[in-house]
Amino acid sequence: MAPAKASRPLLATLAGCLLLLQLTIPAVQCAPSASALGRRALLQDIEQQATKKPKNDIPMAPKDVLQQSLFAANLSALAYPGTLLTSNSDVENTYTSPDSFQQYATALAAATASFSSHAPTFVQRLSQSFRHPETSARFLYAFVLPTNDATYVAFRGTDLTGYFDINAGASTGEDANSLQTPFSYGGAAAGNVHSGFLLSLTDVNVDSYNNDSFPNSISAYTELVAAIKAAQAAVGPSVPIILTGHSLGAAQASLAGFMLSRDGFSNLRLATFGCPQIGDAEWAAAFNATLGSSTMAWWNMADPVVQVPNIDEDPGCGNFGSHTDGSCVQNWFTVATRYRIDTVNSNMRCGKPSGSFAVCDSRSDSKFPANTLSCYTDVDLKTAFLSTDHYISHYIANLQACVTAAGGN
Known part of the structure; x- marks a missing residue:
């Protein structure tokens, strides 16, 4: 709240x-x-x-939903090289050294060998160092993993580890570029979405917010589509495509899923964790009509990232943090199929709320248009930002606890 x-x-x-x-x-x-x-x-x-x-209550989700979500959460974690490489120097080198990235790729193939006989395909982005503009590196954007049961697409979230000048700079640039832009990919206009999230998929310059001088040859989305088609050729087009991601990766998975649906891909499913708000009411309605019923968007109760951007704390606006002149008012909405994890009360539960845990503040004074909505969780922002509920490790631990409680492994 x-x-x-x-x-x-x-x-x-x-x-x-x-x-x-x-x-x-x-x-x-x-x-x-x-x-x-x-x-x-x-x-x-x-x-x-x-x-x-x-x-307001959170009835426990069915065991199979919890198990599928836990599996997807573990894949989302594997999209962070630091999950598999314990040495900080090894993580840093994955962004600057092909040999070090191969070390991560080998570790990922080993981690997924128990359920896939195929090696993952990587979508990497070229970026430049803030500290050394003459240098560049390719960092992980997503990986595509075909299996007999599904083609998995795992997006990496904002990564503050590794080679900070390159990787964290590109990630946070995408996060902060929140001024809304029209969404019309592949069909009719569908409201407005977060500029950074969309440009990270469609623009050949990964650091599109500052027009870096190391452009990629194609967009991340074009490279992603090619990887998915290659995976489908290996396991067949009838298996579902399951997109997953944490934080920034969750937003990119959601946008990519909508774009894939407009490009004719079918049997799409999503499992996201700690996803920020992506677009306005019109975009959210279009997304929900297309993918709402096949989306599991998980939200730890005190995770602050799912509350942003919002009308009060929107870095896309010039008067960030105050909005006293009403010059930048952006409505932010998100997908309707929210699954909540009660990390505040004593009883750990994971599922769809029977009531609404989100509270929307309606503004109608002279500085803000009528019916402008800003949605928050039932945990105030200050409390949320002091919590660790956003960590992907906490989503995994909480879902594991709920799977165990539901009688699963």
């Missing part, structure tokens, strides 16, 4: 505070003061709320 704002109506503020108390989320300060509302009446309301069963 968004922190309480002085501009909110009194009842809305009180309702928000009571909901937080109801969900036993600590360290949230609510305004106005109890004395202004009548201390006795407020305490009675809190006592009544405490005795009621929370209306």
Whole structure:
């Protein structure tokens, strides 16, 4: 939930505070003061709320859904070279040395050999060093792995390890370039999406936000399509295509899935973890109509990344963090098929919420247009940013706990 704002109506503020108390989320300060509302009446309301069963609940997902999601989460983790290479110098060298990247490729093939007889195909991007502009390197963008059951596509998320000047710079540049741009790939216009996420797929310059001087010969999406077609040739076109990714990789998987559907690919499925908001209401509606029923978008309850960008904290706007003049108001929505993991309350549960855990703040004053929505989780941003719920390792551990609880392995 968004922190309480002085501009909110009194009842809305009180309702928000009571909901937080109801969900036993600590360290949230609510305004106005109890004395202004009548201390006795407020305490009675809190006592009544405490005795009621929370209306929001997370029924446990079916065991097969949990097992499929856990498998996809592990693949998403393998898209980070640091998952398989324990030495920091080895991770750094994967971006500058072909031999070191081959070390990662060999380790990945070994890690996936138990369920695939095929070696993964890599989509890599050329970038340049911020510190040494004359040098360049290719870093991992995604890998495609054909199996007898599915063709898996795992996107790497923002990577702050390894060769920082190259890899982290390119990743964070994509993350921060959040000014919305129209989406019309392969068909009719479908709202607006995050510029950095889209350009990372479609632009030959991976650092498209600053027009780097080391362009790739083709876009990541073109290279990705070629890898998927090669995988289908190996295992047949009837097996599903399952796209997965964590963080930035989750956003790229979602956009790529929508683009693949417009290019005639069928039997597409998605499993994403910690996915940020990608586009506006029109784009979200188009995505949900196409892939909503085949998407499992997992969200740890206190993961801050799934809350951004939003209307208050949007780096795509020039007045980031304030928006006092209302000059940049972007509506952000996301996929409807959210699966939540309760990491706040004592009972670990993973599944689709029976109620809505997202709270939207409607602005209607003179600085913001009516019906402008900004969605938050039921954990305030400050609390969320102090948590570790975004780590892919935490998604894996939580899903494993839920699989075990559901009677699986």
